[in-house]
Amino acid sequence: MISKKIRHPLVEMTVARLKETIREPEAMFWIFVFPILFAIGLGIAFRDRPPEKLPVAIDQRMSDAAKVSQMIAAGSNLKPVLISPAQAGQNLRTGKIALVVSHDPKIISAKNNAADALKANGLGPDFFLIFDPTRPESQLARLAVSDALQAGAGRKDSISLQDEKVTEPGSRYIDYLIPGLVGMNLMGSGMWGVGFAIVFARTRKLLKRYAATPMRRSHYLLAFMFSRLMFLVWEVGMVVACGWIFFNVKVYGSILDLILISIIGSMTFAGMGLLVASRATTIEAASGWMNFIMLPMYLLSGGFFSYTRFPAFLIPFIRALPLTALNDAMRAVINEGLPLFHSWLEILVLIAWALVSFTVALKIFRWQ
Amino acid sequence: MGNEAIKNLGAQAQAGTAIRCREVKKYFEAVKAVDGVDLEVKLGECFGLLGPNGAGKTTLVEVMEGLTRQDRGTVEVLGYQWGSGDDRAFRERIAVQLQETQLADKLTVYETLKLFRSFYRRGRSVEEIIARAGLEEKQKERVYKLSGGTKQRLALACALVSEPEILFLDEPTTGLDPQARNHVWQIVDEFKAQGGTIMLTTHYMEEAARLCDRVAIMDHGKILALGGPAELVERIVGHEVIEFSAAEGFDRNLLEHLPGVKGVSGKNGGYLLRVASAKETLPLLLATLEKGEARLNRVSSRPATLEDVFMTLTGAALHD
Ligand SMILES: Nc1ncnc2c1ncn2[C@@H]1O[C@H](COP(=O)(O)OP(=O)(O)O)[C@@H](O)[C@H]1O
Ligand SMILES: [Mg+2]
Numbered sequence: 266m267i268s269k270k271i272r273h274p275l276v277e278m279t280v281a282r283l284k285e286t287i288r289e290p291e292a293m294f295w296i297f298v299f300p301i302l303f304a305i306g307l308g309i310a311f312r313d314r315p316p317e318k319l320p321v322a323i324d325q326r327m328s329d330a331a332k333v334s335q336m337i338a339a340g341s342n343l344k345p346v347l348i349s350p351a352q353a354g355q356n357l358r359t360g361k362i363a364l365v366v367s368h369d370p371k372i373i374s375a376k377n378n379a380a381d382a383l384k385a386n387g388l389g390p391d392f393f394l395i396f397d398p399t400r401p402e403s404q405l406a407r408l409a410v411s412d413a414l415q416a417g418a419g420r421k422d423s424i425s426l427q428d429e430k431v432t433e434p435g436s437r438y439i440d441y442l443i444p445g446l447v448g449m450n451l452m453g454s455g456m457w458g459v460g461f462a463i464v465f466a467r468t469r470k471l472l473k474r475y476a477a478t479p480m481r482r483s484h485y486l487l488a489f490m491f492s493r494l495m496f497l498v499w500e501v502g503m504v505v506a507c508g509w510i511f512f513n514v515k516v517y518g519s520i521l522d523l524i525l526i527s528i529i530g531s532m533t534f535a536g537m538g539l540l541v542a543s544r545a546t547t548i549e550a551a552s553g554w555m556n557f558i559m560l561p562m563y564l565l566s567g568g569f570f571s572y573t574r575f576p577a578f579l580i581p582f583i584r585a586l587p588l589t590a591l592n593d594a595m596r597a598v599i600n601e602g603l604p605l606f607h608s609w610l611e612i613l614v615l616i617a618w619a620l621v622s623f624t625v626a627l628k629i630f631r632w633q
Numbered sequence: 634m635g636n637e638a639i640k641n642l643g644a645q646a647q648a649g650t651a652i653r654c655r656e657v658k659k660y661f662e663a664v665k666a667v668d669g670v671d672l673e674v675k676l677g678e679c680f681g682l683l684g685p686n687g688a689g690k691t692t693l694v695e696v697m698e699g700l701t702r703q704d705r706g707t708v709e710v711l712g713y714q715w716g717s718g719d720d721r722a723f724r725e726r727i728a729v730q731l732q733e734t735q736l737a738d739k740l741t742v743y744e745t746l747k748l749f750r751s752f753y754r755r756g757r758s759v760e761e762i763i764a765r766a767g768l769e770e771k772q773k774e775r776v777y778k779l780s781g782g783t784k785q786r787l788a789l790a791c792a793l794v795s796e797p798e799i800l801f802l803d804e805p806t807t808g809l810d811p812q813a814r815n816h817v818w819q820i821v822d823e824f825k826a827q828g829g830t831i832m833l834t835t836h837y838m839e840e841a842a843r844l845c846d847r848v849a850i851m852d853h854g855k856i857l858a859l860g861g862p863a864e865l866v867e868r869i870v871g872h873e874v875i876e877f878s879a880a881e882g883f884d885r886n887l888l889e890h891l892p893g894v895k896g897v898s899g900k901n902g903g904y905l906l907r908v909a910s911a912k913e914t915l916p917l918l919l920a921t922l923e924k925g926e927a928r929l930n931r932v933s934s935r936p937a938t939l940e941d942v943f944m945t946l947t948g949a950a951l952h953d
Binding site: 269271272273274276277278281284285288289466469470471473474475476477478479480481632633 | 736760
């Protein structure tokens, strides 16, 4: 392991950085173990299940409760439950049931005067369907219950339909998640790894000691960026491999493209880590800045959910963020199998962030 | 190495001068860390800055090392002024040991030295420097496991990887036990013996007396006195000191007019007489006290030290 020959200072510094990182158990956990645990945890939470039956409550006081229950059970994906008015209200609020079928509009809330008046005059409907329209599963239940009751009462369909069910890898949530995890992992370990090590060295006056030698200052900073590359194989490889093995998430594009994008992304965040650490004199100050920069990107950049949910005027800004660019480029390669040049804009965004960060960091860097 | 240094300097106007400071000032807002320092260090000399904590030693040395920019005045190191040319290339010629640097914890002694060696174009082999610093048995040990003394030797070894012409040492033995201190002194001696120039700060007067050809006494950013350690003691304090404590009851002025007394300081009944010779002054002192009917509690005499120099110049003790 010990090579006697003195190599180029940039090589020696990079090797020293690598050794320092490998010998730091906490760093190893965050770089190697954490992303895998995270992927597995999320994979379990979001695993694909056969669609669950929607629970529909039936007012047990109704004389025809048993018949209604049968009609609903015959509908598609519905599970009837007989329920007392007291339970109905609570279960609807807590989401345990999607909808309540009753003759009594006041089963949930006492004030429903208009419907009450109709019912008193014998003009009321056969059933009241009580549900929260802002909940998607309640909306679904509303349609399915309506179909089931109408069919049970003898309605004939005027055209015939048949379902063909298709569930393919590539369109599941875990497929969306894995490339985002790779991106977020590169950002987190790049910024924390580089930023912390530098601020730590500054608080211990080690930076000042290096500055007192003929070491080229750019070599010191470049060594951080290069040492990041060595861990990249693991950081990206482990998450992608986990996705492949446990969840059958395939890389549709070329592995070479995946590697190239990872390298560019890794350099970008190492550069940003340098920038954040370039003047901070305490670990606390650096952490504050890291969180300030990274938390919005975890939220905005399409790591866990698509940024298209944000208002249209925000989208150009979101796409200019480095993590968005990296996530989009990752998804283009992993999920869509598109060639690298398709992501030229994202790559340009990443390179711009990398260059600007590194140059500014080198300029404003505080060695003591 | 010495030859080369001299060759380099031959071309320069200040032949024979290693470091020259003229009216150097460095203020940190209201704190006058260095407040108008003039000094000249000769090639091959070991020069010591002696002063208490906060005297401005580190600030002054870091200005010389080109790590801190002075507010006023000029600094020349081997005829070079920081910022006037290629600072980075000039660093090949000097070596620096900072006060309280912590090297990378997770690297071994060997790896640390190899890293430092790679920064310099020429210098010793890592094996040679390890042998010189007596670190053979520790070379595979990681830095965080080393004792304070070994860490300090490693710091010194890092400074010496390059065969520098000037070695800057900022409190190289603070906090070390006597044995570890001796070990550091040996390394410094060896560098000195080969003709290297040393600029050293310390608040230990024994260290200054043991290592330095000349010392400057520094306090509140100013140089109070400058000269060889023995010469300074002789000039400012005298040869010896007599310390005694006595209950009041005599005229203090009488003490100052005793033959051979160069000065008197004292408070709370404890007195210190700076004298040319204790043997001659002591009987006269005792007679005077007796005449004044002062009750003498304790009396002793000893050779004067740099500590007394500091006390004489500032009225305060170097260490409290
Ligand atoms: N970076 C700094 N900012 C503010 N004050 C400083 C700084 N460095 C040193 N000082 C102050 O300057 C004075 C001299 O400090 P220093 O040079 O470290 O003294 P010494 O090395 O003799 O103990 C002290 O009062 C110290 O508090
Ligand atoms: Mg100091």
